[in-house]
Amino acid sequence: MGEQTTNIILKANQLSIGYKTKKVESIIASNINFELHKGQLIGLVGANGIGKSTLLRTLIKVQPALSGAITLNGNDLKSTGTLDLAKQLSIVLTEPLSSKNLSVYELVALGRHPYTNWIGNLTENDVSIINNALELVNIIGLKDKKCFELSDGQLQKVMIARALAQDTDIIVLDEPTTHLDMYHKAYILKLLQKLTKDTGKTILFSSHEIDLAIQLCDTMIVMQNNDVVCDQPRHLISKGIFESLFPKDLISFDNNSGSFRVTK
Amino acid sequence: MNKQKTYRPQFLLLIAVVIICFFVNISLGSVNIPIKSVFESLFGAIENSTWEVIINRVRLPKALTAILVGSGLGISGLLMQTLFRNPLAGPFVLGISSGASLGVAIVILGSGLFGGFFATALVSKWSIIIAASLGSFLVLLAVLAVSNKVRDTMAILIIGLMFGSITAAVVSVLSYFSSAEQLQQYIFWGFGSLGNLSWDELLIFFGIYLVGIVLSIASIKGLNSLLLGDNYAKSLGLNLKQSRLIIILATSLIAGTITAFAGPIAFIGLAIPHLTRQIFKTSNHKILMPAVFLFGAIVMLICDSIAQIPGSDYTLPINAITALVGAPVVIWLLVRQRQMMF
Numbered sequence: 021m022g023e024q025t026t027n028i029i030l031k032a033n034q035l036s037i038g039y040k041t042k043k044v045e046s047i048i049a050s051n052i053n054f055e056l057h058k059g060q061l062i063g064l065v066g067a068n069g070i071g072k073s074t075l076l077r078t079l080i081k082v083q084p085a086l087s088g089a090i091t092l093n094g095n096d097l098k099s100t101g102t103l104d105l106a107k108q109l110s111i112v113l114t115e116p117l118s119s120k121n122l123s124v125y126e127l128v129a130l131g132r133h134p135y136t137n138w139i140g141n142l143t144e145n146d147v148s149i150i151n152n153a154l155e156l157v158n159i160i161g162l163k164d165k166k167c168f169e170l171s172d173g174q175l176q177k178v179m180i181a182r183a184l185a186q187d188t189d190i191i192v193l194d195e196p197t198t199h200l201d202m203y204h205k206a207y208i209l210k211l212l213q214k215l216t217k218d219t220g221k222t223i224l225f226s227s228h229e230i231d232l233a234i235q236l237c238d239t240m241i242v243m244q245n246n247d248v249v250c251d252q253p254r255h256l257i258s259k260g261i262f263e264s265l266f267p268k269d270l271i272s273f274d275n276n277s278g279s280f281r282v283t284k
Numbered sequence: 285m286n287k288q289k290t291y292r293p294q295f296l297l298l299i300a301v302v303i304i305c306f307f308v309n310i311s312l313g314s315v316n317i318p319i320k321s322v323f324e325s326l327f328g329a330i331e332n333s334t335w336e337v338i339i340n341r342v343r344l345p346k347a348l349t350a351i352l353v354g355s356g357l358g359i360s361g362l363l364m365q366t367l368f369r370n371p372l373a374g375p376f377v378l379g380i381s382s383g384a385s386l387g388v389a390i391v392i393l394g395s396g397l398f399g400g401f402f403a404t405a406l407v408s409k410w411s412i413i414i415a416a417s418l419g420s421f422l423v424l425l426a427v428l429a430v431s432n433k434v435r436d437t438m439a440i441l442i443i444g445l446m447f448g449s450i451t452a453a454v455v456s457v458l459s460y461f462s463s464a465e466q467l468q469q470y471i472f473w474g475f476g477s478l479g480n481l482s483w484d485e486l487l488i489f490f491g492i493y494l495v496g497i498v499l500s501i502a503s504i505k506g507l508n509s510l511l512l513g514d515n516y517a518k519s520l521g522l523n524l525k526q527s528r529l530i531i532i533l534a535t536s537l538i539a540g541t542i543t544a545f546a547g548p549i550a551f552i553g554l555a556i557p558h559l560t561r562q563i564f565k566t567s568n569h570k571i572l573m574p575a576v577f578l579f580g581a582i583v584m585l586i587c588d589s590i591a592q593i594p595g596s597d598y599t600l601p602i603n604a605i606t607a608l609v610g611a612p613v614v615i616w617l618l619v620r621q622r623q624m625m626f
Contacts (some may be wrong), residue, residue, distance in 0.1 A: 082515055082518070109332055111519045113515060119512075122568070126566075130509055130520065131506060252452070
């Protein structure tokens with residue numbers, strides 16, 4: 021246990037998330053507690069509209085938490101400055117890029133922004149980190165292509181390389197497998213797993229690919245209507261968490277195979 | 285091997301073209317002065333004293349104004365297109381030219397309505413410059429106040445457009461009550477003019493322009509991260525509110541002074557950034573910004589040379605020429621490339 025507590029990178033304590041306007045506070049999920057450990061691949065799953073994106077947006081400080089605390093590397097997220105945060109946490113979002121006229125290399129190089137000087141000149145160190153990121157994701161051959169020339173799968177890899185170039189302890193991805201075919205879904209998630217092993221970084225992603233996540237993740241966060249559970253996939257299966265994830269009229273979870281089946 | 289492209293030959297070529305256009309612009313006009321004499325006048329003595337006066341008092345300030353106006357409008361257009369992620373944005377989307385127009389309209393057309401202080405038949409140049417500056421400055425203050433409150437960048441765009449509609453309405457009310465001479469003076473101001481600036485005026489113009497350019501250069505890194513979108517930019521450590529403020533301030537300073545001194549010159553600010561993206565095939569602002577600067581200067585110098593119709597006494601409205609010359613070029617580029625670069 022002692023070793024585990026020192027390895028905690030991201031921690032949520034009595035977190036409650038949602039939207040707040042001047043008058044109304046609409047809570048989407050509350051009483052969220054989890055600890056994410058260094059070098060792990062963590063999948064965040066749950067039904068549509070349960071608040072996965074809201075949770076991720078709160079964790080990456082795009083929107084404030086309603087109550088509770090998030091701790092990143094032992095520091096309160098609220099008091100972490102923008103630039104400081106940029107050196108600890110990088111993101112891959114579902115929103116499209118404003119401009120796809122950048123070359124792959126230029127886009128990955130943007131990941132070095134928190135470290136470069138006022139006009140963004142790259143040092144030798146920056147260049148070698150960028151090249152390393154391109155290599156890890158296996159897209160060296162694409163580096164001179166423009167982003168509008170890429171397929172969805174390729175673009176996702178480029179965005180992951182950009183996050184790697186930012187050289188942060190944790191990378192957070194919002195639904196990295198949407199719009200991808202079955203092969204590329206598996207490819208991207210397998211790549212994320214490999215990256216946690218190769219680089220020791222923590223990777224947190226949300227996904228609807230529960231079957232794949234169960235096979236690949238070290239830890240999973242499961243969001244349900246009145247509960248958020250965080251544990252190893254096999255423990256979650258034995259606790260029967262996945263069985264209650266969806267209404268049973270259409271699909272049911274098969275504990276033996278660890279996957280969902282359509283009810284006949 | 286992974287050095288980014290430097291585009292050195294392209295930049296050297298562009299600089300050379302700017303210099304050529306600059307001298308050709310000075311040599312052409314109602315009286316054509318040979319390029320050789322232009323050189324003699326600028327770098328030493330010239331025999332013909334009439335030519336010397338023309339060059340020093342008229343042609344040189346006008347050519348310099350053309351460079352400032354072209355480059356300034358191009359750069360402020362680039363800033364707005366990136367900030368608002370909208371290829372249709374230009375330097376005047378924030379309502380800066382509308383504010384200036386309103387100021388000028390009140391001074392020129394308002395004299396009929398208010399009488400008294402304004403009741404001179406034709407209004408002096410300085411009062412127009414001051415009115416335009418005040419007008420754009422007030423709109424700028426309003427936009428800055430709003431942008432501090434509003435989180436969504438797109439909302440600022442809409443608010444700028446609304447300012448434009450309000451001023452257009454006020455101007456049309458004013459023109460309804462104005463005399464023909466006043467209307468004519470207002471319309472002439474709207475044509476834009478690069479000439480008529482004295483060295484003193486040019487110096488003030490240049491001072492404010494320079495502040496805007498320095499702010500723009502300081503924003504280059506932020507602009508590049510904004511290419512990914514607001515959330516990504518923030519995740520890269522960019523202070524979104526502060527960068528947005530600096531970009532808006534730079535645009536307002538540049539576009540505001542240009543409108544005050546040269547009138548609301550359309551088209552250049554929208555077209556030059558597109559032209560540059562098509563030719564340089566990049567969105568990297570470290571390359572785009574200097575390239576836009578040079579292209580803006582070149583296009584404005586060429587348009588001005590055409591507007592003064594070499595060998596004749598006529599001068600066409602610069603606003604008409606910029607669109608007549610520029611629009612077909614942009615259409616041709618877009619049709620040929622079949623790909624909207626942004």
